[in-house]
Amino acid sequence: MIDLSDLILHMPFTENTFCEALQQKSAAQTLEAYGKCFTNIQREVCTVICIQSPARICGRIKFLSEREERSLKYNSSVLCSVKGRRWMELSMEEQRAYVMRLLDALEVTDRDKRLKVARAILYLAQGVFDECDTETDVLYWSRHNVFLLYDMGIFTALLELLSMEIDNNQACSSAVRKPAISLADSTELRVLLSIMYLMVETIRVEMEGDSPERKAAREAFKTELGSPLYNGEPFALLLFTMVTKFCSMNAPHFPMKKVLLLLWKTILVSLNIHSSESLLDTYNERDPFKNDDARDEEDDPEDVDSGIEGEVDPLDRDVIIQPPPPPPPLRPPTERVSFPKGLPWAPKVREKDIEHFLETSRNKFIGFTLGNDIDTLVGLPRPIHESVKTLKQHKYVSIAEVQIKREEELQQCPMTMGEEEVEETPAEILYLGMLPSLSQYVIALLKLLLAAAPTSKAKTDSINILADVLPEEMPITVLQSMKLGIDVNRHKEIIVKAISALLLLLLKHFKLNHIYQFEYVAQHLVFANCIPLILKFFNQNIMSYISAKNSICALDYPHCVVHEMPELTAESLEAGDSNQFCWRNLFSCINLLRILNKITKWKHSRTMMLVVFKSAPILKRALKVKQAMMQLYVLKLLKIQTKYLGRQWRKSNMKTMSAIYQKVRHRLNDDWAYGNDIDARPWDFQAEECALRECIEKFNTRRYDKNQNTEFTPVDNCLQSVLGQRVDLPEDFHYSYEMWLEREVFSQPIQWEGLLQAQ
Template identity: 60%
Template structure:
């Protein structure tokens, strides 16, 4: 129901009465999904609670694959997909007085060509056999990846609509022509360079200190005493200046913290992400830990352990297979089961991070910190520390068992040959989708965080990410190169010298930050002794935000909270009396009131 409501075609004519009814029904259904059920929690929080109970061992009978798929699709429907989020981001930026984004990451990736990975001796031998690039894959699959929706080869548990389309021509692997590009496109960089406000301030402070001998705080316009080339450099920086929505929100939080009375917080917009965050806040750390536990159990690199979480309880039969054919079928089903779990968790985490970041930066930072504390960074690296090319080429599907082939018409006889043949597609788009999501999550956790970037270096992520470049998918390569770019300054000159092909790919495909010397290693902000202080300062800001906005006292200390001095308000308060007092009330009244003579004159004088 959720997936059909999300993906059903309303029709081109919005004025058509049937289309109007479908749109109205979809909105009513979305509103019902965010309403409280069985208490005060919406359906999404109820499903999160089921995940935590399953991981704690109190409810091992839950079909966790279906729970995760439903949770992911409910969040996807109620909050919106990633393309909807990009449109909303521009509207929010305009409401804060910021210009709209000039580039669409998805459009750029559609026209980007995959880079050839750095070759080793073994790769040179294998390269003699022609390989098919992922560039020849479906165009619709890339669109589904962008929307964080279904992969083009839909899972039978995702929805029935994909199964109904499995016999159509769209499900065969077409080879669309490469998008037409201008003849000068190979000479142009794909992204417009950006400059942060902090980069401009650092440039002015350094040049003033060098040429004038003193600094001028909070002055970005005065260039007195500076040579003409510096004037031109400042002009270039200002032309590429980009102010993010996060910077505006952080600045506003600082103003509220410094002047809580003169600049109080305005009314918070009751958006779907705001309601979801508020409902998840009390148990959000436990939710993140549970999701990562399931991701670890479903990772291909994880070894089966007796004490690990049993995510196969709804897959394994009561009696183990006795024939080779049954063993092959069960093995494929188990691998497919794990792939769907990884897909659902990666899509869910990416959606939560992106929606929380747009709603408020500190909601995103709170979620990110708990993911980092739960070892999300080494877990993702462990996931990629495998033969990633074999993972994206895996064919853990049996078309003869898919819907509608399995229920309509004559059922084909299941043999070892049609089991081994697997899917007809050249690649498993489900696994490519999961890999891209995990890379994007890793980028969001580490971007502009020096302490977390150092974690990538400490866990030796560079060789793991370099091996993943063998998957020739432009979007996947883009996020791998981003992760390599942010840590090149820590890897040393010898590494950069030995990986010039990777450095060239970073220069060609990743956005440039003017003034960022990522290729040279002269980092002024990377001070190892400040890493712990960086995380602690961030945590203090996040806690102050959560306490002020979501605590009952409004974030004030008990001694400074306002006191209710209104007599009518105090007399109108409802006080819960204990059962013992209610049962013995008449006796207490007789002993404490009627049996004592009070001198009311003395009472009034006091």
């Protein structure tokens, strides 16, 4: 039987042999070659489609592999079961009834029938594009159908099928024995993951015209994904299990690209409980000039041009990232643009910085110190008083510092502080589920990142991440080879994008939930060599990576299903699209830089790792990418290690030093360019990591390991309640009860008087 839904199956594939056959043969010849197993009704449907437009059929196929082209099927069940009527013509009740029939059919025992029904559901989720004439119609009906599928309970049914496929030991054993894995080994998994990804991504995005029912469905879906509703654990943990099984070579046929994309979007949906406004309030990052009167003032003439003549600012914009803006309209020559005076961000001071400033001042003027006292200013001159007042005005207490102080109090006084009330947030539930196997998850993600990095060399013992992109038979023409090469590169780029975004999300949300959860994940990343891995990723021609063109616009969805397929040649494939940069690769680079910033911030031992691995020249090359956000995080990484690079490096890189001074936030008494910070001395770096690890272990033990501190558990000393407890005895004890009674009770002399005497 040939099923139309294979036509819809996964847009990003590799080959187009079937399209070429349609273009070279007539409709009758095509049916004779591909439709020997058709029924009469299916032949009529396929004849109409082929005669209508062979190019339109080709437009629905995006990077199909040769194997999938040979097994291309037409989903006649969708077309025939509605008795000749189009899906758009059905009423809402008829559509719900049809989806209910599909839901019932998912429970059949026949594997092929289940797969056929799943492909029909995938066709609905992709927007019944065969009935649409424009891309807008495809997107509209895709969104309509996805909310309908979720309302009918399709997602839960798909989750059960996915669990069955994951636990299919026969398929795993067969894949392990195979010398080469191809697309044919993961057909069922790819269908299920594609439907679930479309549902997660579609429901996640909020549209302006959404009805109250859709908004309620979105909130319910977020709660469902973040709650332990699937076998007592969140849905994300099931996907993490797939990642670890794949990296341990127990399931090499798992389509990792789709798993990682679905995992990323699932965590993005389930943990996205904070609005952007609340995050800004949390991190105190509001624009300091939003309500500033200085906006109305004009700059002094000498402040307008502060650049050095003949010197090129390394942070200037470039057309490689942003196209040149249209010329501004002519304005009167007397009009000037006013800018606020001051810094574009509010300076911050830690309490530790105030303590260090007072310790230095007391040693200089008095000759002794007072420990952690920041209030006593006796004996200090008046300018020191004013300096301390200014520092306290800009004092910033982060959530992390509050949580660390609270944790110290709970550790010191476990009885008087009482039991801590932990809110069951989605991040807390996810961390609790990941805690037993967190190191395995981190190592698996970094293994995949290493395998997908463009600088990695193929090794015989490395994992095969191309199982869901390579066809069974290798291409034989130059055009097919070029298309396969583009798809392989695109496949790796998507994996890097998903892993980088996933790690950044975990770090951000765990840091919001509790600082020691963030530190635990960050320490596992450091111990798994995440820092040298990211530096190795950037140790390439980063400009070429940012401007890579590993995509074909004509095959993008939904463009390919509503427009005629142009003739693809080697020249058109080599030219690529018209974009001057690849947003996917730029996104990945920024994410990796942010991860590196998060795990090295205020950690001098990890900053020294950047110095040891010679990251400064690698990061300087990344400054060639003229994009403001990427350059900001590169400069932050250079700033934290400047004090260790020596005077000669600072002297020969004055442009970089100037860029750091202009673009990066500084503390009021920040000594970033020189090695005078007492915390930056290199003699106790190992002790710093050990102390942090000890704090993390104490936190995890106190909060999550409830079986350890048995001396703190209450003991019931009441005789009546102890004797009144019901004890469940094992079944075999009942058979030998009389023997036990004779041996342990009747045969043993008991001194009752001695038991009753007071000790």
